Amino acid sequence: MNLKDILKGEEDDLLFLLGNEAAVRGAIEAGVKVAATYPGTPSSEIGDVLHLLAREAGIYFEFSINEKVALEVAAAAASSGVRSFTFMKHVGLNVASDSLMSAVYTGVRAGMVILTADDPSMFSSQNEQDSRHYARLANLPMLEPSNPQEVKDFILEAFQISEAYQIPVLLRTTTRVSHMRGIVKLGSIEEKPDKGFFKKDPERFVPVPATARVMHRKLVDKMERLGHAMEDSALNVEYAQNGNLGIITGSSAYNYCRDVVEEEELPVNILKIGFSHPFPEKKVLKFLQGVDRVLVAEEVDPIMEKEILVIIGKYGLKLEVNGKLDASLPMIYEYTPDIVCESIHNVFGLKNEKLMIQESDQPIPNRPPTLCPGCPHRAAYYGVNKAAENLGLADMIHPTDIGCYTLGVEAPYWSADYLLSMGSSIGTSCGFSKATTQPVVSFIGDSTFFHAGIPPLINAVHNKNRFVLVILDNRTTAMTGGQPHPGLPVDGLGNEAPEISIPAIVQAVGVEYMRIINPLNIKKSVKIFQEALEHPGVAVVISKHPCVLLKTRPRQGATQLVVDSQKCDDCGECLSTLACPALYQGEGQVKIDPQLCHKCNVCVQICPQGAIKGERLDKDREEKP
Amino acid sequence: MKAYSIYISGVGGQGIIKTSVVIGEAAMKTGQEVVMSEIHGMAQRGGGVSTELKIGHAHSSIIADGTGDLLIAFEPLEALRALPKTSKNTHVVMNTSKILPFNIQASEHPYPPLEDILKEMNSKSKDVKALDAVKIATQAGHILSMNMVMLGAALTVPGFPLDKETLLDSMKANLPERTIPINTRAFEEGFATFR
Structure with missing residues (x-):
């Protein structure tokens, strides 16, 4: 399509x-x-x-x-x-x-x-x-x-x-x-x-x-x-089976219920609520009057279940209600066909042929999401951690925000300590800087900064806070799939639009220390982060580099990054401090996966032995007979 | 009759959602009912990705545990992870080319040897069609055509509810025109592996 x-x-x-x-x-x-x-x-x-x-x-x-x-x-x-x-x-x-x-x-x-x-x-x-x-x-x-x-x-x-x-x-x-x-x-x-x-x-x-x-x-x-x-809304539909058992449900939970009832041809009536507020009292009342027992299948909170208990109380009905409140269904998390199927059988006393569910006998390593190879956030985290190490700072607090960069919560970055909502990195930095003497370096993305970061930044300057704010400007709303935002020269219709300048906003707010860095340049960015950490007020570092998922290609040219086996002493520094998915432990030394490598060159800069370098691809070809 | 349930699992970036849409649309074109579930968002940053398809009459697109008819695993580890969706009656098509989780160094459990994975999958399913889809795709012209190698291989599974022509038409309607020759080749090679 x-x-x-x-x-x-x-x-x-x-x-x-x-x-x-x-x-x-x-x-x-x-x-x-x-x-x-x-x-x-x-x-x-x-x-x-x-x-x-x-x-x-x-x-x-x-x-x-x-x-x-x-x-x-x-x-x-x-x-x-x-x-x-x-x-x-x-x-x-x-x-x-x-x-x-x-x-x-x-x-x-x-x-x-x-x-x-x-x-x-x-x-x-x-x-x-x-x-x-x-x-x-x-x-x-x-x-x-x-x-x-x-x-x-x-x-x-x-x-x-x-x-x-x-x-x-x-x-x-x-x-x-x-x-x-x-x-x-x-x-x-x-x-x-x-x-x-x-x-x-x-x-x-x-x-x-x-x-x-x-x-x-x-x-x-x-x-x-x-x-x-x-x-009488047609969005509330009854699927009658002439039994004295009933299910009231809606949304995804309805799909699970209907499949179970149809596949097993169970004598259970279903009332599907599609128009859910105001709750259709008369319709539900009529349904309840036709059954002896009702299961309420809804996801997240027991909202319909309580509405139904109110109707039962109001009209003095005598029937049993099962759902979340009596633990017939789990109180939280989404339902699955299995959860709903088991509950229907338990509540109505129907026989259930239990399938033997198989699972792996061998332990399966997790596969958590991570920052992409070449992601500029990884370089920024490395830079901040290095700067703190150089200055001998301990117990640094990292308020973070909503975006890919929450993945910085993982080892070895440890760059996410506190998160509430969109824009909370800056508001909570204000609180931490007043309530503790710990150094504070917070992270927020470009789109999130526009969304909810500007009022708290004004608050920070006005109330004389001291912290470093790193604006991770990767030129897109990355986490949700790369939508434009006001900092880009394009609008929702795809037309040209004025680009709103983050540096101009930061300066207009009155931030005295503001620098723009390319996070992939490690030496320079570490120096700037150190300066920012020593600044006795609000310091803003705009870490500007496009997201690797934008339609930009890895640096072109007939080179690839390789590890020089003569120089690599297998110290593991790159694996343990950068943890780029393109780097992996080969036999006796680190290797780089050319399929994954985005040629950001950060590993080249941080290798203590200078063992990672670009190698011409055609050289390889020439050497082969 | 119970709908035909296909569970597809692998890693972000392998073209799993696209493959599933090709199957789903093909089913629709042949006049069958079809529903599908996909997971977006955080899961895509190198994490696991899975889709579920039901061809035939069903309201929910989620496959109940132990009821999958076909598992198409784009990655060996993700085949193991999908086992709860399968039973001894499930057919399995599995790519043998591994993708190590980024944190495997720090992982409590190592990546199991491929032979162990194959052995376990064989013992817990109807049969396993294992192939190095990455290698076949690369030979066909591009590593990214690996999903079509897998689709071609899946077509050889007994009971698969769609025919070759419908799938190829759906592929052409859903993939960029310039990639069609390579993807068709990849599909045919996957199909030929088990025919």
């Missing part, structure tokens, strides 16, 4: 789409004309595909500086009568939540959908929070698709609800839905205006205390009406 088919595909065409790709098609079909995001896995591919297609689709799309701004861009568009779409990972919704709380009060005029992608089991996240709480916290409708087809279809439904009730709608996916691929039948594309008109109405759009009180009342009434109207 060509990604352009997501735009060009016609009604009834079948495409094999990722959940995230289906989200893009959904937005296109719904006539979205403004879309904004900050990249975050598991939602990142939505932005990647829009980046590719938006211009041709007539959609304005931007990689906003952070999720809060993305939500604000979308809210203003929808309030002007233009359909808008914003999407982010679960923790991105935390950043956007301040404006979300008010956007629900003001409401919108055209449809506005917010997609949030949860990450049960934390494949690529710092926490496992359940975004369904936000539907309750902010009081807005929530939809939860289970597969790519539903992602597309639910987005269309979400826009209809949003427009009918003039309220933003939250759509929650999980990693397994966003990164599931399935057959998606395309629909037709609605024509919607790409420019609107903002008709002023301060009583509606300016929540100050006097108006906000009225808005809150209106919101509560609106959600009550919406809840009643959605009781």
Whole structure:
């Protein structure tokens, strides 16, 4: 498939789409004309595909500086009568939540959908929070698709609800839905205006205390009406088997439940909740009245389970509820078919033929992710550690941030000691520098600096902190797949854009010591890091080198790095302090894997024996007969 | 009837997701139901990568433990790691060319000898088709065509639910045009290894 088919595909065409790709098609079909995001896995591919297609689709799309701004861009568009779409990972919704709380009060005029992608089991996240709480916290409708087809279809439904009730709608996916691929039948594309008109109405759009009180009342009434109207939503479906056993489920957990019930032809009724907030009380009540026992299968927090217990209490029903609260299902982490299958059999007292699960008899070494060969972060970590060693500094604290560089937590870098959230490296450096006398060197990436690093840097200078901030400027948002950010001369549509200068920001903030280094030049960067560590205030070192995953090739030329077997005394310095994946222990000496080596030359500079050097490839050829 | 379950495991950068999409789209083109799961993000920085495919009727794309019909292991160690997804009835296609984990020096456990891996895989599956796909791909014209060598080899597994023509068409629709001659050669060489 060509990604352009997501735009060009016609009604009834079948495409094999990722959940995230289906989200893009959904937005296109719904006539979205403004879309904004900050990249975050598991939602990142939505932005990647829009980046590719938006211009041709007539959609304005931007990689906003952070999720809060993305939500604000979308809210203003929808309030002007233009359909808008914003999407982010679960923790991105935390950043956007301040404006979300008010956007629900003001409401919108055209449809506005917010997609949030949860990450049960934390494949690529710092926490496992359940975004369904936000539907309750902010009081807005929530939809939860289970597969790519539903992602597309639910987005269309979400826009209809949003427009009918003039309220933003939250759509929650999980990693397994966003990164599931399935057959998606395309629909037709609605024509919607790409420019609107903002008709002023301060009583509606300016929540100050006097108006906000009225808005809150209106919101509560609106959600009550919406809840009643959605009781018959086609997104909540019952699969009846005429038994007295029931499962209430949604999202990925539904897939596991349905497979077990179908494959084993179990006498179990399933109620799939696709429209999950306001919780469909009447529909659930009717389902509960038809069963003696119900299993609630939902991932992360027992939210539906508690809603169901409330209904049972309210209507005085007598039936047993199983789920997370009685440990019929695990309280945390994502479910698997095996977990769900076992629980269904246990709860309903059904016989389960236990398969013998085999595993390796020999111990398997782990294969953790690591910084790529040639990664400039590795060189920066080496430089900082060397500078500290030269100055005899001990107990250095390394606040770190969200990005590939959290991989610095591993040996031998030990360059990540404290992490909370996007931008926290700088805010926590302020705290460490006031509360301890330990030297502080913190790390933040370029995209993360733009996202949430600027206010805490102002805080640091103003409050006379002392620490070194290393801005690892690798010219991209690397961890999520290489999206552009405001520091690059390109925007979300792929058009040329003004490049925002990190050094100019740092200087404008009033940082007195600022240097820009090429981290691959070890001698110079160690010297600069030493100076920075001796500076009695906030010192910023911008470590600037493009990510090796950008479409740049390893240094060309007919050379490769080799270890001189005469000079190498097998001291292991390169392996133990650099730990580049291209370096490995050969027989009696270190070797370099030419397939992996990116020719960054850092190992050449740090070898105490000067045993690593470039060798011409054609020389090798000449020597052979 | 239970869907045909394929588990593909290996290391980031080996073209596993692409291979899986080629299979999935081929299944769709032949009118079969198909779902697939892939893992993105942190897993790609030299870590393990796996995808799961179910061809036939299924709601979830995750393969229950012990129920995989076919394991395509792009790397020997990752074949061992995938064992919980397999049973004695599972067919295995395995590349014998190793990729050492970057931290193997510091690892508590060494990388097991290839013979031991093969022995264990053989004893715990229906059969193992082992091949040096890296070598075959390099001979075909490019090391990166290794995933198509593996796909060609997988096609020889009894019960594989797709035919050669459909797979080749899907490959052509999913890979860059200029790489098609090499990838086709790689696919054919993988296929010829066990035919």
